[in-house]
Amino acid sequence: MFYRENGQFKTSYRADQQIFPIRQDRVFMLLVLAVAFLAVPMLASDYLLRAILIPFLILSLSAIGLNILVGYCGQISLGTGAFMAVGAYAAFNFGVRFPFLPLLVQVLLGGLCATIVGVIFGIPSLRIRGLYLAVATLAAQFFVDWAFLRIPFLTNYSASGSVSVANLQVFGFPIQSALSRYLFCLSVVAVFALLAKNLVRGAIGREWMAIRDMDVAASVIGIRPMYAKLTAFAVSSFIVGVAGALWGYLHLGSWEPLAFSLERSFQLLFMVIIGGLGSIVGSFFGAAFIVLLPVGLNNIPHMLGLPLSVDTASHIEHMIFGGLIVFFLIAEPHGLAKLWSIAKEKLRIWPFPH
Amino acid sequence: MTFTRFRTAAAAMALTGALAATATPMLAQAQAQEQFVPLLVYRTGSFAPLGIPWADGKLDYIKLINERDGGINGVKITYEECETAYSTDRGVECYERLKSKGPTGASSFDPQSTGITFAVTDKAPNDKVTIQTTGYGRSESADGSVFEWNFPILGTYWTAADIMLQDIAKKEGGWDKLKGKKIALVYHDSPYGKEPIPLLTARAKMHGFELSLLPVVAPGVEQKSTWLQIRQQRPAYVLLWSAGIMTPTAIREAQATGFPREKMYAIWWAGSEADVKDLGAAAKGYNAITVQNAAGKSRIHDDLLKNVYDKNNGSAKREEVGTVAHTRGMLISMITVEAIRTAQEKYGKGKTMTREQVRWGYENLNITQERIDQLGFNGLLRPIKTSCKDHMGASWAHIITWDGGKFTNSSDWYQGDASVIDPLVKEAAAKYASEKNITPRKCEG
Numbered sequence: 001m002f003y004r005e006n007g008q009f010k011t012s013y014r015a016d017q018q019i020f021p022i023r024q025d026r027v028f029m030l031l032v033l034a035v036a037f038l039a040v041p042m043l044a045s046d047y048l049l050r051a052i053l054i055p056f057l058i059l060s061l062s063a064i065g066l067n068i069l070v071g072y073c074g075q076i077s078l079g080t081g082a083f084m085a086v087g088a089y090a091a092f093n094f095g096v097r098f099p100f101l102p103l104l105v106q107v108l109l110g111g112l113c114a115t116i117v118g119v120i121f122g123i124p125s126l127r128i129r130g131l132y133l134a135v136a137t138l139a140a141q142f143f144v145d146w147a148f149l150r151i152p153f154l155t156n157y158s159a160s161g162s163v164s165v166a167n168l169q170v171f172g173f174p175i176q177s178a179l180s181r182y183l184f185c186l187s188v189v190a191v192f193a194l195l196a197k198n199l200v201r202g203a204i205g206r207e208w209m210a211i212r213d214m215d216v217a218a219s220v221i222g223i224r225p226m227y228a229k230l231t232a233f234a235v236s237s238f239i240v241g242v243a244g245a246l247w248g249y250l251h252l253g254s255w256e257p258l259a260f261s262l263e264r265s266f267q268l269l270f271m272v273i274i275g276g277l278g279s280i281v282g283s284f285f286g287a288a289f290i291v292l293l294p295v296g297l298n299n300i301p302h303m304l305g306l307p308l309s310v311d312t313a314s315h316i317e318h319m320i321f322g323g324l325i326v327f328f329l330i331a332e333p334h335g336l337a338k339l340w341s342i343a344k345e346k347l348r349i350w351p352f353p354h
Numbered sequence: 355m356t357f358t359r360f361r362t363a364a365a366a367m368a369l370t371g372a373l374a375a376t377a378t379p380m381l382a383q384a385q386a387q388e389q390f391v392p393l394l395v396y397r398t399g400s401f402a403p404l405g406i407p408w409a410d411g412k413l414d415y416i417k418l419i420n421e422r423d424g425g426i427n428g429v430k431i432t433y434e435e436c437e438t439a440y441s442t443d444r445g446v447e448c449y450e451r452l453k454s455k456g457p458t459g460a461s462s463f464d465p466q467s468t469g470i471t472f473a474v475t476d477k478a479p480n481d482k483v484t485i486q487t488t489g490y491g492r493s494e495s496a497d498g499s500v501f502e503w504n505f506p507i508l509g510t511y512w513t514a515a516d517i518m519l520q521d522i523a524k525k526e527g528g529w530d531k532l533k534g535k536k537i538a539l540v541y542h543d544s545p546y547g548k549e550p551i552p553l554l555t556a557r558a559k560m561h562g563f564e565l566s567l568l569p570v571v572a573p574g575v576e577q578k579s580t581w582l583q584i585r586q587q588r589p590a591y592v593l594l595w596s597a598g599i600m601t602p603t604a605i606r607e608a609q610a611t612g613f614p615r616e617k618m619y620a621i622w623w624a625g626s627e628a629d630v631k632d633l634g635a636a637a638k639g640y641n642a643i644t645v646q647n648a649a650g651k652s653r654i655h656d657d658l659l660k661n662v663y664d665k666n667n668g669s670a671k672r673e674e675v676g677t678v679a680h681t682r683g684m685l686i687s688m689i690t691v692e693a694i695r696t697a698q699e700k701y702g703k704g705k706t707m708t709r710e711q712v713r714w715g716y717e718n719l720n721i722t723q724e725r726i727d728q729l730g731f732n733g734l735l736r737p738i739k740t741s742c743k744d745h746m747g748a749s750w751a752h753i754i755t756w757d758g759g760k761f762t763n764s765s766d767w768y769q770g771d772a773s774v775i776d777p778l779v780k781e782a783a784a785k786y787a788s789e790k791n792i793t794p795r796k797c798e799g
Contacts, residue, residue: 046450046454047450047451047453047454050450051446051447051450051451052447055443055447096789149543149569159548159549159551159552159782160468160472160492160545160548160549161544161545161548162469162472162545164472164475164476164789164790166476166789166790166791167790167791176480251446252442252446252473253473253476253477254472254473254475254476255442255472255473256442256469256472256544256545258442258469258544258572259442259443295447298437302434309397309435310395310397310435310436310437311397311398311402311406311437313437314397314398314437314439315398
């Protein structure tokens with residue numbers, strides 16, 4: 001009844017090509033942004049910002065990056081954690097060696113280094129596909145873990161191999177409080193999500209999807225597989241690298257290679273699969289499911305005042321979480337984003353389904 | 355159709371539920387006279403066998419103080435455990451969740467992990483929360499003029515490494531006997547495992563022994579190649595910086611390679627009964643370092659059994675009271691409680707202390723021998739006295755040896771050699787201060 005495009009006529013190509021062609025979607029999106037930029041800062045506590053929303057935002061960004069590679073271009077990767085690590089350590093190195101660089105530039109340069117590494121490890125994708133490629137990208141994970149543990153130059157000769165950053169600021173404003181960190185992350189994530197959304201709608205995104213759906217047919221109609229695959233690796237690892245730099249700089253503040261271990265790669269792949277392959281909004285859903293749900297589940301017994309010991313609560317959390325993953329994959333193998341679009345379809349014809 | 359609607363609703367509910375659940379844990383607390391102590395623990399995950407007795411010990415001592423003394427000068431200690439599974443992300447989440455709990459916020463954090471310590475060290479000065487790292491953490495944080503909020507009380511990995519070398523030198527008949535010998539460090543490949551390297555390198559330079567670094571990838575079950583190298587290099591001694599599953603694996607591999615267990619020295623996290631119990635005679639002769647007299651039992655254990663365990667309120671099994679890791683847990687809580695008590699003596703007995711006041715308590719700890727006797731820890735530890743400059747207080751430690759059935763003391767008390775450690779601490783702390791733009795405080799005396 002309320003969610004219907006009746007009467008919304010497009011009279012120009014511009015209007016027809018908007019990201020959100022339906023007015024209700026635009027209003028909804030603006031509302032979400034208003035809540036994120038205005039209401040959350042006013043209402044959220046330090047804990048909610050620091051421990052929940054900032055990691056959620058950064059991992060969403062990382063999931064967007066991975067989704068471009070896996071969801072849009074069909075190149076399965078298990079090296080996301082490695083590309084995040086490259087972004088974080090590269091940004092750290094730029095920060096240490098060129099302290100005059102602004103924070104944002106350091107973060108973007110970190111992303112740039114991740115792009116280079118991503119493209120190098122993407123080269124095997126020209127010859128191998130599917131699970132074989134997944135195993136090849138695993139090499140990136142092992143190599144990067146090794147490099148940051150063993151090459152003292154990369155950690156600025158820190159004795160323990162752990163690095164940290166301090167005195168972050170943007171345009172002279174210190175980024176110290178939870179709120180400023182949150183707003184910084186949110187701005188970066190919002191801009192990147194918009195860019196990513198536009199990229200996958202455009203010519204390059206269509207090339208990726210053509211490669212994903214059938215690479216032989218794609219090359220027959222004139223898509224260069226090398227160009228398409230390597231750009232997907234480049235864009236994906238750039239976004240992932242920026243997310244890695246944010247993770248190190250704004251969330252952890254001080255980190256070791258363990259923060260970007262293979263487990264992180266798996267976690268991100270699960271986010272993309274559960275959230276929905278080939279969907280930008282799905283990356284946010286996936287991150288919410290993987291990041292927020294365990295914390296929520298862990299807090300429920302405590303909130304209800306159940307006298308459970310922490311280890312029991314933690315085991316229960318794992319069981320429920322595992323169960324939910326199985327349930328969602330059975331109920332909707334295409335991920336939470338598919339559920340979201342089904343809900344929107346239903347709303348469009350409600351209350352008279354046909 | 356109905357099913358689709360149901361799954362859509364289910365998805366929406368799961369997401370909003372997760373958001374709501376995470377948003378509500380900070381409800382207002384009753385404003386009673388109570389002091390909140392957060393307990394970060396790892397009772398699950400790959401390091402759980404080590405984490406459980408440690409966590410139980412910390413909890414038991416707090417229960418004992420509440421039960422026997424009615425709190426600290428009448429101020430009840432409230433506590434909440436938070437499970438980290440030894441993961442830094444989870445630990446940071448716990449820290450953020452618990453730091454402002456209770457009437458005055460968290461008294462102090464004992465993160466129980468090097469990784470979490472590194473992550474929260476940067477946050478602590480802003481949040482004004484004390485980080486207590488008894489026997490671990492950042493070694494350079496002993497310098498209180500730079501690390502205002504960190505307290506590695508009773509020793510760091512540098513003092514531990516130094517004491518191990520002292521015992522080795524004593525066995526060999528003097529430092530000069532180490533010349534030309536080879537000492538291997540088998541370590542967990544993480545900041546935790548790398549901590550002792552600067553000190554060992556400095557000592558190697560001083561005494562002319564060769565240091566061989568052998569990293570083991572976490573979690574430490576793959577050690578075949580490491581021990582192959584040991585067989586080839588034939589080091590005189592092996593220092594073991596391990597934790598969890600890595601420890602028994604190392605001892606088994608040592609047995610398989612024929613490396614004498616008597617020549618192995620392990621850090622305190624690899625020296626609890628859980629690590630060697632199942633190996634029994636295979637681990638005979640295995641040495642470890644402890645911050646407390648591990649072989650001794652004291653009045654505090656009887657008090658605990660009488661006041662807590664007899665009322666069926668204990669956290670561990672009765673027979674675990676008095677084991678190395680459990681006692682160490684109690685020791686950590688004892689230091690926390692004494693810091694709060696010290697703060698109360700200055701700022702008002704029977705009052706709830708703020709986070710700044712507790713920090714003052716940590717900085718002015720003076721646990722004398724007399725006080726140790728009063729507390730019932732007699733024979734278990736040596737006096738501790740902290741100051742603005744010295745946040746470690748003391749670095750007394752023992753070497754213990756596994757005789758096949760239990761740990762026994764095999765050395766007297768040692769302290770880290772200040773003439774070797776202090777310059778390293780100063781240098782590393784100065785580097786940290788310059789990286790972070792910290793102006794070191796002026797410390798009197």
